Amino acid sequence: MHATEHCFTPFTSSIEHFELPERFTYPFYYEPHPLCLVAAEQLQQHLETQTDWQHNFGLDGDTDNAIGKMFGVLLVKNQQGEVGFLSAFSGKVANQNLLPNFVPPVFDMLAEGSFFLSGQDKLNELSQQIKKLEANPDLATAKQALQEAQLASNEALAAHRSNMVEARKVRKAKRADSANLAPEVRNQLKTQLSQESVIEKLQLRDLKLYWEAEVAQKQELLDLLQNVISPLVEQRRNFSSSLQQKLFEQYCFLNSEGEEKCLGELFISTAQGVPPAGAGECAAPKLLQFAFKHNMTPLAMAEFWWGSSPKSEIRRHKHYYPACQGKCQPILTHMLEGIELDDNPLLTNPAEGKSLEIIYQDEDMAVVNKPAEFLSVPGKTIEDSVYLRMKQQFPDATGPLIVHRLDMSTSGLMVIAISKRANKSLQKQFIQRTVKKRYTAMIDGVLEADHGLINLPLRGDLDDRPRQLVCHEHGKPAETTWKVISRSDKHTKVHLYPKTGRTHQLRVHCAHSLGLNMPILGDDLYGVKTTRLHLHAELLELNHPITNEPMTFQVDAEF
Template structure:
């Protein structure tokens, strides 16, 4: 079906959905996906299997080199401002070495921007580490105090850099209220947000939907590829959104939302 140029990330269903009932409340998958999410997932998985735009080693083919990195993907069924039903797609973290892909909603904050504060910060940390290693290799007892000071400086610099990252992740809810990660997690008693918070597929999807004035209808996430670190993640299986990273963000983003636990 041809798609009008209303939104580059809004995808129409390739199959008819007229016989499927639209839930009155937002369906956030806890046990099983809504039927609309099953259709959206099928469509997205067909795209992942057939696309040739980028190369990522999911561990599903012997023809691709590099480390095997399975990914969590998400679909969010939405109603757009034209009163049309479709869905948005997202992935967790990076895909094929980048945050930006034409088929998927953008990240909440792009850490990979050239000459960003993160790149400059990582470069500064690298210089500190080289200086520490150089002094350690000299094996000079007089350098012990200097090494200790450098390690303290590196640790403090790293903590400040991480906090700066968290401050750049701003999440909006349906009412237009905006909070960064530090504010979100402090409100529920966390000292600091966990590493990688805000990079999961689900918050990306809600963020884009709210920014574009789309109404969320139902959401589901699934794992695609092999999992080199844990047998828990299985190819093609659905999983509920993670409690550690996503649940606190949802408390802010879904404030005032009537939820249907599917």
């Protein structure tokens, strides 16, 4: 176990001219306190110069096997009244949980002789047994035999039923032609045709019975082989579940009032009901746990990314990021109980004092110029939005008003469906992608190429909403065409033409390493926050929902 004095790090430079924070950091949206910046820079200097361990962060060019990491610093006051900081990393670094100068994990899964390691060994052993049994060639042969029997059965029965249909048509024709026959002959023919029908049905019955027996025999042979595997699969599932439950019980978190809660209890009221993989392994819970355990007073916190970005996420070296919602929100909410926090800026109405300009209006539709930091529809805690303002503006509207949306931080043109009849046409145009949209963006960097196409599928980050991930396996198709308008020393102004309208599509396509690899200026999720997100929906081309007349609307960006 780490000694406390090895984790508490004094500042190497004087901090006398800094004011201590009045309240603790709101961890899910913050600007790092100046002292946290000093602490982070001191930690970064340590990461660049230490030689105690080796880890490929991807900073030396080898990005194929690189694993970047989130690091955190917690500004604290120790029992002696000294102000310093604690350091932590998320997950493992250099395949270790314990490194000099970093706080330990809440629970060390890698400790020698731990139940988790022996449990992992047992799971691996079961998996190897199952894999070996599944590789048995007799199993593959039995599966194929069953499939072939089922296919042959379906084909034979289908062929017989088809023959019955044709025979029925022939009998029907014979009955129709028998009207001119002598009664005795006609009755004999009817009896014969009825017998043929009965024989065909009996043949179908026998055919069914034959193939049912054939398929059952093949199924029985397969079951004999699978019945050896199934108990092992069930045993592995049950053991894995019990191991996970036991692991959850080891992750117990303190708060400033000394109250302790474990993972299972903290996540029981979430949508999933169970902790996600890796919960409790992030830097923030580790830091607070160590501080509370050793009677230190937390003052402020910041987390930064160190290394190359993962393939799916957008993480930039040395950039600061808030704590994730999926894994950390339930844990940190408990851990920070009783501590006065900075205000949550997401609870402040960003549209307060802003007006919504209507640039076109008739009885069926309107077009508005939405300001930046203005919700399209009501949020969880803020009702003020384009929808609310339009509802107030058009109280007798029969349409739903909102046909499409813009991100809160994006400014620009939105079309509004005032009448019910207009909504159907406008919706159809958006669904069929006949509406032409052009955005203007200021990119944080200088692009060399003049134009291009970005095709990166996107899905939501389940652990850190509302962030989006690039995911080729489960993501929805997302396509953006771009063209440079102008360049300066540090920035590039571009036109963006989204073919699809995925959440944060333009922001991710610009910031991701496989896109432009340069975030939009002011992007607080995928880049660096400034006065605003420099993204504006400046051009909208559509047909009038009633007259079908082509219409073009344009409002130039303010940047």
